Amino acid sequence: MGAVGQDGESGLAFETLDPAPVGVAVTRGPDHRLVYTNAMYRSQFSDPSGRVPLEEAFAGFVRRHYRRQFDHVYATGEPVVTAAEPEPSRKGRRGDRERYFTRSLSRVVFGPGDHGVLAVVTEVTEQTTTARRVTALAEERRRILRRYESLIRVSADIVWVTSRDGYVSEPSPSWERITGQPWEAYRGQGWLRTVHPDDRPATVRSWARAVGRATELWEHVYRLRTAAGGYRHFQLRAVPICEDGEVVEWVGSSIDVEQQWQEQRRQRLLDRAAIATAQLRSLEEMLGALADVIVPELGDGCGVYLVTDLIDQGDDSTPYVVERLATAARSGLVRLPPYSEERLPAGNAFATVVRHRRPLLKTFPTGSPPPDLVPRGTRPWLEANDANGVLLLPVVVDGTVPAVVCVVTCGSRPALRRADISLLNRMFENAHDALSRAIRFQRAQQIALALQYSLLAEPPQVPGMQIVARYRASPSAAEVGGDWYDSFVLPDGVPVLVIGDVAGHDLNAAVAMSQLRNMLRALAMDRREPPGEILTRLNVAMESLSGEVTATCVYARVEAHGAGHRLHYATAGHPPPLLVSADGRGHFLDEAVSPLLGVPHREGRLSRVRVLPPGSTLLLYTDGLVERPGEHLDQGLERLRRMAEPLAGQPVDKFCDQLLSGLPTTGLDDIAVIALRLPPQG
Template identity: 50%
Template structure:
């Protein structure tokens, strides 16, 4: 604070008393305000100024200083002191700055000769003024930033929210209220959790509490948010802590609608899963079952696949018989059993999907499917499982409808949408190559199996002997192959029993098997020779007719009868040895007559062996 200096007479040589003053001091005299004194503090601030010169000339170069001349005139005229605060002065100062601010007082003085003058006492307040201006500027910028933030919150599509250090909502969020329909009272604290999908509340809260505990620099979590219309969309929540020093004072977060991005990511993930699930599979049932487990539970709660018969023409008004060969359901729902034969009425939704080659999509009240959408058995399942929507999707492979995929959603889950149907269709389309190969393999299997079964004749009835055959194709071995057995009676009444296996488990192996079986029959009937010799001749024939094939075989002649007893003359070509089981349960392998397999060592002599068969014994031939 500047103290006013009362008017008094100042001796001409008494001004030195101000040399040690901690403020700037200058003195002028006369009506033209000639500068007669400046102290060191004054000179440090504004530089050394020429004495004896009027103010205008003495302070030349300091813009603003000159306009204060009128104040000097006023002091001399009125005799009253004047105080000025934070007066700006522009120009070159001793410290190089362009602008300084001074607070000063002007007081009248009288010299010893009676001439009057003015005493200037001032301090440089530039730093204080600059700091005050900076504070005001920052305050104004903060006010404007806050206004912009509030405007963005009101006008933007994102939800912005503020939470306490404990994670509870502490400020209203206009966009949250607009999007979810929740009021501030419903939203505050942890009430916002009630707007999340019930399945997402627990994992969201666990993730949020972990972020609060660890003070994560950025929290991110995706959940389903219930909109004001009751539907759900995926939102990405993000939040960061606001700190004062090392203390978190609040959390600020946003919620963004990411439904489209989530759908695209889910689509890519499901297509990858479907491709991975069917990779390396060859059996149709396995491929379709794998696709069912991709659809459930991601897209539906229940899924079944119905295989259509290989019929080139289907009468328009005839019911359609299909085989359910794959199915999957969510754990809580009734199971769909496979395999199962089903019939569909000519004008049912199922047949319409097959005929039109387009999906049939239906949404209905929970547990009340429309009549004709499915078979009676499936309609009962739809009611029991509280289904609310279903789609029947024809599976077109190589231009033909090979199967129909049905998918259903139950309970409070959102009904199947058109985008879900499109995604299922895309999944099936991506699986076209393995499905095509599997269908082709299945057709080949059926042809080969039919061929194989046609060659597996019923054993003859022999007095005093019972011949029994069992044949079960192995699913792991593609169901068909070169395994065969045969039993017949020669014109002489001698029973013949044979078993064999051609290398391979496909249609070519089955064809080779039929050729070897028929050749062996002809050789046995034509040549009344020991089994080893007959197999030698068969081996020679194979070198010409099947040069790249190999096979194993047992050929046995059963001579004698119930009265005289039976003896078995046999030869083994690389096949597992027969097993003899006596009537008392003792058992042993018959290791005689063993030779190389067929297809190698042509024209090499082959041996035979003889084994007497006791009453009540059993001989087992097997592959």
Template identity: 55%
Template structure:
């Protein structure tokens, strides 16, 4: 060793401390001079004496006087002193200024000549102290977290839980037990699934399993949780994995009651769905069907909507008639009965609800409905479906009850809540304008159809001939259209057939159609002349009376001249050609006698044509609604008509017409009118000459 400059030989062999792994130093004399220091000491403290170290390191320490007097105490008493984990803050030879921790041992030593000295042995314990403090901090943090967890679990709105890496619950949760009533034994592992709504157990288990397999950073899920009182509420569950490296140690999570938020979100969602369902619909039945599909299954398990016609006798002791228009039922339940028209007496709950103008609600034990809560036929369904509640919600449109919604919940499902009853009412309130338009449309369409039928005559009874007529209004138009047909007998015994179409789908078109049809009838009976000339005179009359109108028309006479053979005298003004179907099943269009539509060429010539008619043949006149389709050439529609009519040659005439309508009408935007006449199939010499109009045996038509 190399001694300090003022070092005297001690004779103690201090060199033995040179290889020591700890710091060793010796001080002597009153001035506490440094007599000896090994390499470890010098590498840390340099040439500082013990006094210098104390004054520099502990000058700001609350126990600085204690540290200052340690060496003096050892010299005075001869007792050794040990200081553990002392914080020494100074500029070190190897690192510069910082705080480090040392354990010091001070003892008395005799130097040469009997001079007392102090032997210092020091070992740095910074790493141990730091590690211990970290462990202590972690323990304290864990203690506090555990305390917070326990407190939150006992008083908070959230449920806190811990699961192992496999997803099984491993710690009791006071908040879960308080909320659900499940004990720790019932809750642990996968027992928590038993507290969920039966319909939510499997989906929740599958979602949790997927989260465990994927180790998602945050798992979020919503389910219905059964509370202590047996009611279900929606909870949001959130969980995160606790990792050590890449390995999952456990999962921690919360369950939060979100019933109010869920109800608000669902309410808006259902209102939006109801609005979307009625946005582009004009037909009332389709609109009500769309609304029942929103109600079932989200709000109820079964639903019937009745239409209630306006009637002044609703008040007092009068009964109410209603018509079931649509119904819906949740899959798995019995089908609702088709009731149709039903009458409710004055004392029925249905009638009272109409008069009160506000909903009526009834809850009852499963499958045991109160008498009178449903119309005849529906009560049996409530029993078989194990219904537990029924609500009647009047639908008020333009100040009057236009419909009634009857909804029911069944089985384990909770009875309809007041909030859901209000939501059903709000759905129909928000749909008021579309419903009002649809109801008005429906009423107008029915009035229009009745008016249209009143303008179209029944075919007359003509000996030897069968005559049938059909009219189908446009499904897309509420107003009456301009299609017409007519059939009447002339004084000479011939039968006049006509069919036509005035442009337009409104009441003026129907009025014009009626007037032109009557005018044509008058012109036809006024004089005997070719049918083309009759159309020419009609065209002249239209120039004066209906200058802005355009009309297509076919006018035909079914006549039997003196030779006894039937024939068709016809003229076509811009209209689809007549179809002739022979008794042998051949079908072809009659293409002669054609001229432009009426109202375009004034006082122009109108051609006529004559077509022989063989026994058993059928002549069909029709409007373009039977053959036209949007975006398609009319020739394809004519081919379809011919191909469908030919195999029907031997069908009864009524069936012939019905099957053509069924096979060709496609719900387009145009009306369809058609009139057909079939000749007798009996040989001609067995027939008497035609009788004057109004006489002779009746025929089927």
């Protein structure tokens, strides 16, 4: 049949509903007997197995699910509409996806007292599913957003959003909680006010570079002032949010990494200190390297003081002497001179630290250190640089306190913390063995140097002339060497200058040097002979010395000659004397050259005479001043000449000091110099 119930009794033609795109069903009578269904309805609700006729299936379906609605419409004529209602489960459709229908029930009249129900059914499964999916997705997004917002409120990290040009554009509750800065204060670029002043310029440059280049990931570390007071290190990360290839905003986070940063810094400083002490041998260099590790990481200034004279470290009444060996200062502060020596009273804080072997940390108003806290020569530096705290740390080596480290904080920098003191202690504990070797080496060198100076005479005072001598021991050798100088006045009133170098760098060389100096003095005082003859007789006398001794030497007499002076000199295997005129022209005197002393040489040694210009400077020196490994001696001599010529107008003591400090030397050999300055013209 084309349609159920097409019996012609009603006089209604339902065939026109067959092609309708909605399902249509018509019932008749109070028992809702199905009399018509169109093709769409049958396709939607027929039994898939075909075992149950549509009329029977419909009757059971209405009886189970919709009898009340059908009865209501039949009895009252009031329509009933249900929208997007899920299909009740039906036998044969179990396991299928859920379907949704919009239904409309209305009364239809067949004749007087004869009516039924018209059911129009539209399947809206796709629309309903899509709508519900969108609704569920929106709700999920709202739930995620609420969860994210709650997480941000309780998180220890900071999350922030900026505009495309890098200005903070949205409030951040986490920023306000951690920094204490309200929204109006940190919006735009106001957040920079909480960044440490020292970190601010680098942070601005790095962020501007990231924004300008639209960097995929920006990372940076800075110190941030927190609401609790003080600064902590934060790791910043930010990424750009892009739409259609254009940056529309930046989202970033700031994570507290203070503990991690402190651990990394601690290890970095310990590694640097270990490298410094492993590569150096001199105590001064080693302490200077450790001071450079401390500044500016832990303090703004640092001085390391050697306790050079303390009779009894357990006696509270004993005064003592400290010797400052190394200093360091951060950029912008003037470094204290690395060397000073002071005798301190027994009540000074240094004495307390040394005797009790415990660190002492003092904080005080900016630029107002208490009295007797530091040596007198250090106090003006603290006042001038707005010091606010000083740590005195005893360095314990082999059971004694040979040194005290003074670490200073200045300006707005907070005082050192307990963790900083612990780190400094660890640093010097790790350097214990190296410091112990350096201290033993220095003490041996000091003894050797005292012996060396005892063998060297002070130059004589000669009217109208200035004679200055300098001796610099090798910083890498603990034993005395064979370099020497001498100056004395002969019986005829003529001053003599001598410089020499005995081969070797040990006690035997020092003994031989002392013997040669005394023999040369005796030979020179005995006869008024040319310098070459004096050196010839000295070479013969050396045969009486035990062992094989070789040496170099320059012997020079400065004699009056008319209204001026002349030089009578001889050289035995030694670098030539340098003569620098008052107008700054220098040249070497290399005419009177003969072999070194201590080798057979039966011929007489040469002497030469040279007129000395008024105001000129005569310089005698040992080879440590000019020799460098792998370099020809002529290069060292030329370097000395170029350095000496501009110093011709300096006082003769500064002339010598600037040569010693300005010329590059190896540090492997001792250096001795002696210079004579003649009076100017007239």
